[in-house]
Amino acid sequence: MKSVVITAHGGNEVVEVREGERPRRRPGEVLVRIHAGTLNQVDLYMRNSGAGITHELPLVMGLDGAGVVEEVDPDEERLAVGQKVVIHPGLSCGRCEFCLRGEDSLCTRMKLLGEHINGTFAEWISVPSRNVFPMPNHLDFLQAAAMGVNYLTAWRMVFTKAQVKPWETVLVFGVGGGVSLAAMQLARSTGARVIVTSREDDKLEKALELGAHEAINSRSEEVAKRVKDLTDGRGVDVVIENVGEAVWSSALKSLVRGGRLVTCGATSGDQPPADIKRIFIRQLQIIGSTSGTLAEFGAMLTYVERHGITPVIDSSYSLEAVHQALDRLEAGDRMGKVGMKFHSK
Structure with a gap:
């Protein structure tokens, strides 16, 4: 079995395509032959340092994956051999208060594929059926x-946390990124x-072609001023x-x-001026959000199918071209998801 493995921390030189044994399915798990995976910023973070995330090297990369069921328990009722499936990357304990x-x-013992344990950038993976x-x-x-990280994260932000209503106005920053596009x-x-x-x-x-109503170039325009112009001085309900x-x-x-601001990242820094006076005088809500639950994942997949929503794919590479895929992920001019297609034997 081929897999993409981090052997140390650094640049692309620590990322290798290795041959190894196919994982053995344990009771309660599903063996999936992975056909494709998409990359996320955390893949770069794990390659570069993985600081603050408990893990051991070598580590198979990847949180996102979709493929075909190869083995299941004999009494499995929800999934069947040969079925096309997508993987939720968070392995929760099922027993903590959350x-x-x-x-x-919010599981206190959460293990994420590609971070804490071996991930999806392999020709096979065995994970809990849930x-x-x-x-x-x-x-x-x-x-x-692409549903596994970006769309699940955006779903929780838009529907669970912000609870966006049809009559509201939403401002989405940095629309070139995967989460922002999904949102x-x-x-x-x-x-x-x-x-x-x-x-x-x-x-x-x-973004306008994909359905956005208005677009603001944050390099040449003052965003807040332009937003006020577009909303007759009112402002947006959700950021x-x-x-x-x-x-x-x-x-x-x-x-x-x-209004409500929902945040799930801090790629430009995590210590902005709090502006507490503005927050309490204008009674703003600041809401943090990360990933999404198993129930949210199921609801999102049903919604995406019903509404015909299709992720934007920037580019696709073979498993062997993982270095080029990582370089593309780092490139500032990409739009949408960078993916890899695997060819299992």
């Missing part, structure tokens, strides 16, 4: 793999008005962002009184 109340994304879900029928393997598509599907930002005109044009420090001030200033 799991017991249905908030398994982490395996039928693929939406309209998606191919590469598109389905734009999901928010748009509710009927909400969606405004997006990017520093690149071509990304803004693509979706994962950039952090670089956009924080603009994000807060763009909100209507009582």
Whole structure:
């Protein structure tokens, strides 16, 4: 079995394609032959240092994966051999206080594929059956793999945390990234008005083609001022962002009184000015969000199929071309998901 393995921490020189043994399925697990996976920023983080994440090397990379069921328990009723499936990357304990109340994304013993344990960038993987879900029928393997991190994260932000309503206006920062693109598509599907930002005109044009109502070039325009112009001075009901420090001030200033800001990342820094006076005077809500629960994953997949939502794929590589895929992930001009297709024997 071929897999993509981190052997140390550094650059692409620590990432290897290795031959190894196919995993053995344990009771309660499903053996999946992976056909495709998509890359996430955390893959770069694990390659570079993995600081703060408990893990052992060598480690198989990858959180996202979609493929075909090869083996299941004889009494498995939900999944069948030969079925096309997508994997939820979070292995929760099922017993802590958060799991017991249905908030398994907050599990105190959470293990994430590709971070704490071997991940999806392999020709086969065996995971608990509760982490395996039928693929939406309209998606191919590469598109389905994108559901695991970006779309699940965006789903929780848009629906569970922000609870976006059809009559509201939503501002999405950095629309070239996977989570932001997913959030734009999901928010748009509710009927909400969606405004997006990017520093690149071509990304803004693509976002408009995909359904965004207005687009703001954050390199040449002052975002908060432009938002107020577009909303007749009112501001937006919801901000979706994962950039952090670089956009924080603009994000807060763009909100209507009582508005909600949902954040899931801090790629530009995690210590912005708090602007506490603005928060309490305007009664703003600042909401953190990470990943999503198993129940949210199932609901999202059903919703995506029903609404015909299709992830944007920037580029695709073979497993052997993982270095090029990682380089593309780091490139600032990409739009959508970078993926890899695997060819199992």
